[in-house]
Amino acid sequence: MGHVTGDARTVSDETPRVRVVVALDPDRFDEAVGAARRAGMIVESEQxxxxxxxxxxxxxxxxxxxxxxxxxxxxRERGYELPDPESPVQ
Structure with a gap:
């Protein structure tokens, strides 16, 4: 099974994957989703x-x-990390 590091995910150890948010043509939404899939995107959710x-x-x-x-x-999805609750910066 793959692992998560930063903003890249791996399905196998050889295939790093990046989490993305994609803006699609709203007038051709279904066709655009299909084109994104053909380009290699694994669609997790559609809005x-x-x-x-x-x-x-x-x-x-x-x-x-x-x-x-x-x-x-x-x-590309952006990551963030919250400071430790015990740290002086809040």
């Missing part, structure tokens, strides 16, 4: 009302996903 999908894609397929028909924008 038809706002024209986005969330999922993972192989790191090497980010350019193909960005160029897929109906894909308007690809954004």
């Amino acid at each position: 038809r009302g706002i024209g986005t999908a969330v999922g993972t894609v192989p790191e090497g397929a980010l350019a193909a996903l960005s160029a897929a028909d109906g894909v308007e924008e690809v954004e």
Whole structure:
């Protein structure tokens, strides 16, 4: 089984995957989701009302996903870490 490190996930030890939020053409939502899948994206959720999908894609397929028909924008998920509750900075 894969593991999670930073913003990349692995399905196997050879295939690093990146979690992304993708803006899709709302007028062709179903076709755009299909094009994103063909570009290598594993769609985890679809938000038809706002024209986005969330999922993972192989790191090497980010350019193909960005160029897929109906894909308007690809954004890598950003990570954050909360400070320790005992730390002086809150």
